Amino acid sequence: MHDYLKGLNEQQKEAVLHINGPLMIVAGAGSGKTKVLTTRIAHLMNQGVDAFNILALTFTNKAAAEMKERIEKILGNSEARNLYIGTFHSVFARILRGEAHRIGYPNNFTIYDTDDSRSVLKTVINEMNLDDKHYKPSVVGNRISSAKNALVGPAEYATDYYIQQEDMRANRPAIAQIYAAYAARCFKNGAMDFDDLLLKMYELLKNFPEALHKYQHKFKYILIDEYQDTNAVQYQITKLLAAAHENICVVGDDAQSIYSFRGATIENILQFQKDYDDVKVVKLEQNYRSSQSILNVANEVISNNKGQIPKNLWTENSAGEKISLVRTMTDNDEGKFTADTIQEQKLRNHYHNRDFAILYRTNAQSRAFEESLRRMGIAYRIYGGVSFYQRKEIKDFLAYMRVIVNTNDEVSLLRIINYPARGIGKTTLEKCAIYANEQNIPLFEVVSRAGEFGFKGGTLEQLSNFVTMIRYFQSLLTDKNAYDVAVQVGKHTNITKELFADKTTEGLARYENIQELLNSIKEWTESPLNEEDGEVGEKSLGAYLQQITLLTDADDDKENSDVVKLMTIHAAKGLEFGCVFVAGIEEMLFPNAMSINTREELEEERRLFYVAITRAKHRLWLTYANTRYRFGQLVQNEPSRFIEEMPEQYIDKSYAGGGARNNFSSDMGSAFERMQRGFGFGSQAADAEKKYGPPPAKKTNSKPEYLPITPPSSKVVEHKPGADFVASD
Ligand code: ATP
Ligand code: MG
Numbered sequence: 001m002h003d004y005l006k007g008l009n010e011q012q013k014e015a016v017l018h019i020n021g022p023l024m025i026v027a028g029a030g031s032g033k034t035k036v037l038t039t040r041i042a043h044l045m046n047q048g049v050d051a052f053n054i055l056a057l058t059f060t061n062k063a064a065a066e067m068k069e070r071i072e073k074i075l076g077n078s079e080a081r082n083l084y085i086g087t088f089h090s091v092f093a094r095i096l097r098g099e100a101h102r103i104g105y106p107n108n109f110t111i112y113d114t115d116d117s118r119s120v121l122k123t124v125i126n127e128m129n130l131d132d133k134h135y136k137p138s139v140v141g142n143r144i145s146s147a148k149n150a151l152v153g154p155a156e157y158a159t160d161y162y163i164q165q166e167d168m169r170a171n172r173p174a175i176a177q178i179y180a181a182y183a184a185r186c187f188k189n190g191a192m193d194f195d196d197l198l199l200k201m202y203e204l205l206k207n208f209p210e211a212l213h214k215y216q217h218k219f220k221y222i223l224i225d226e227y228q229d230t231n232a233v234q235y236q237i238t239k240l241l242a243a244a245h246e247n248i249c250v251v252g253d254d255a256q257s258i259y260s261f262r263g264a265t266i267e268n269i270l271q272f273q274k275d276y277d278d279v280k281v282v283k284l285e286q287n288y289r290s291s292q293s294i295l296n297v298a299n300e301v302i303s304n305n306k307g308q309i310p311k312n313l314w315t316e317n318s319a320g321e322k323i324s325l326v327r328t329m330t331d332n333d334e335g336k337f338t339a340d341t342i343q344e345q346k347l348r349n350h351y352h353n354r355d356f357a358i359l360y361r362t363n364a365q366s367r368a369f370e371e372s373l374r375r376m377g378i379a380y381r382i383y384g385g386v387s388f389y390q391r392k393e394i395k396d397f398l399a400y401m402r403v404i405v406n407t408n409d410e411v412s413l414l415r416i417i418n419y420p421a422r423g424i425g426k427t428t429l430e431k432c433a434i435y436a437n438e439q440n441i442p443l444f445e446v447v448s449r450a451g452e453f454g455f456k457g458g459t460l461e462q463l464s465n466f467v468t469m470i471r472y473f474q475s476l477l478t479d480k481n482a483y484d485v486a487v488q489v490g491k492h493t494n495i496t497k498e499l500f501a502d503k504t505t506e507g508l509a510r511y512e513n514i515q516e517l518l519n520s521i522k523e524w525t526e527s528p529l530n531e532e533d534g535e536v537g538e539k540s541l542g543a544y545l546q547q548i549t550l551l552t553d554a555d556d557d558k559e560n561s562d563v564v565k566l567m568t569i570h571a572a573k574g575l576e577f578g579c580v581f582v583a584g585i586e587e588m589l590f591p592n593a594m595s596i597n598t599r600e601e602l603e604e605e606r607r608l609f610y611v612a613i614t615r616a617k618h619r620l621w622l623t624y625a626n627t628r629y630r631f632g633q634l635v636q637n638e639p640s641r642f643i644e645e646m647p648e649q650y651i652d653k654s655y656a657g658g659g660a661r662n663n664f665s666s667d668m669g670s671a672f673e674r675m676q677r678g679f680g681f682g683s684q685a686a687d688a689e690k691k692y693g694p695p696p697a698k699k700t701n702s703k704p705e706y707l708p709i710t711p712p713s714s715k716v717v718e719h720k721p722g723a724d725f726v727a728s729d
Helices: 010-017 033-046 061-075 088-103 114-127 137-149 154-159 161-169 175-188 194-207 209-218 232-242 267-275 292-302 331-349 363-376 392-405 410-416 426-439 443-448 457-476 482-492 495-501 505-526 541-549 599-613 662-677 683-692
Strands: 023-027 054-057 084-086 110-112 191-193 221-224 248-252 280-284 323-330 356-360 380-382 564-568 577-582 616-630 633-636 651-655
Touching: 010 033, 010 280, 023 033, 023 267, 033 054, 033 061, 033 221, 033 248, 054 088, 061 084, 084 088, 088 194, 088 209, 088 232, 088 541, 110 114, 110 194, 110 541, 114 137, 114 175, 114 191, 114 410, 137 175, 137 194, 137 232, 154 175, 161 175, 175 191, 191 194, 194 209, 194 232, 209 232, 221 232, 232 267, 248 267, 292 323, 292 599, 292 616, 323 331, 331 356, 331 363, 331 577, 331 616, 356 363, 363 380, 363 564, 392 410, 392 457, 392 482, 392 495, 392 505, 392 541, 410 443, 426 443, 443 457, 457 482, 482 495, 482 505, 482 541, 495 505, 505 541, 577 599
Parallel strands: 023 248, 023 280, 054 084, 054 221, 110 191, 221 248, 323 616, 323 651, 356 564, 356 577, 380 564, 577 616
Antiparallel strands: 616 633
């Protein structure tokens, strides 16, 4: 027997050894789905399947990199570098680079991130003389994104009765027109947004039989992880690709479907068995990840959802410690408790920072943890949120590089044409934009033919100098790698000099960020070549830009760094950690106020809770605060209804100290009283008393509010729903 089969259980082995024909693995968290997928790829290759013929779609690029590494280890060679493996977006971006000409795009097309796409929308909305306060680019952008992911194009959107009704209800009748104008503008800019990477891939396969044929025969084996979170367009693409050989293996867990707000549908799992004859279905029931207590709690919670595919998930792992449910006074106390506990666990149980993860529902929650961790001197990293690549100076610098690769990229061009300041004013740019629109030519063309459009004197000179500089950078592309070009950009644009001259703290930080960017480009150009670097296999600027634009939250990782990880639960999908804190287990936050209006929404929140709990291997803390600041307001929430759904025998309840906020002192008495009556006035509460003094005198006759836990309802001091609904993207 091959070594890689040895540790697997019977069902896992069955899945790995199944070579031809459709295969579906539906199984609970931590049952080895991803491990089976990896081993299966190694097995296929071991059986003589060429790596070039295997397509594997993962949830993050990091997961793909880890898979490759594992496969190389199993096989003892580097063939795995020839696999097509990555996220839907990165794999399709790579294919589209080679096929762009068929659908009228340049093969050096730019990929717009959410920010870029919002700024195109804003331009379009303004040009249509609509109010961008009413037609908010973010709102309109979400509508367009949903449409694209449901394969609804601008023309169809405009005629769809139900969509029209919805837009009317929101008093935004012009969205269809904006959609059309936006799509046209992106096309003109030679740019695709994230959704286009899927949509255009679908159109390519649908409308160009030669392309469909080519990729159907290339990808003889297709494997998809986290299948429960695929949406309509992803489903259609993989169905088309798999149609010739039907060697498609999907792996998923309906209980972990958490992206329906992005159009993902569990239906895809149910549909799979109808799409293909003779689907082999494998169930994995043994969990290898979590302690018995953690697993029991997870199983119990998810059983509250109706219509799950029945699963019997068990483990041989030991019972482990109980789950700690910890109440604090404020969100700051929650942060402090978490940092204290991490410190204590490190000392007592010899854990490292890297063994801990703090998971939360919304990005905005990270602040309190950051502060406490920093104060304790515990190294941490936040995944998602405002990432390095979203910082202004980084975006500016990258905008140069994007214009060099694709001068049609108007968003990037407008970012840098007068940065650093070179006397190209707003009026000049407005004139250029008008000419570009009138003649339907790219903005850069107007700029480079400025003389013909009547620009004169200093303005003409500035515009020509700019064009000359860009042309110079472009001349480097043929024989210089991404790093060499980047260094020239820093030098000739004066960006480095300008930032260096700014001796303020912020200026210094910006300068260091640019240096950090240059370092990372250098590192990338010096790393071994692999398939992601494009068909040409070079360390070109274009390949570099694509790679960074498609980083996902969980990819933002420096190997082996010993840090506590902070991220949203969405970003934590598929990952595992020794010790996990899930924060903010409160009504209105988790379940989120945005998602408690229908059973479907609530069940998705519960699945999210299930995902959070099942990330933990050994220890799990669930924390919630009596009060927290949200949207600049002090909000008082009840404990989450999910708390009631957890079986008591696996839970250790405690209160973890905490001081009152100044402006909350009026409620101090009752708050302290609730604490005392609450989950016991245990040792931690006694510590709290030492630190913060004795609780105020008891009031009489107040009803105990926390024992038993109150039914779900929530007091919200002031709440703007939706303002902080941030999931990983
Ligand atoms: P999720 O649903 O969270 O994505 P999963 O089903 O993909 O989980 P994996 O991440 O593949 O599960 O596996 C969970 C853990 O169990 C990993 O640490 C993996 O190495 C381990 N594991 C899986 N199968 C076995 C096995 N047969 N023997 C030992 N360890 C295993
Ligand atoms: Mg997995």
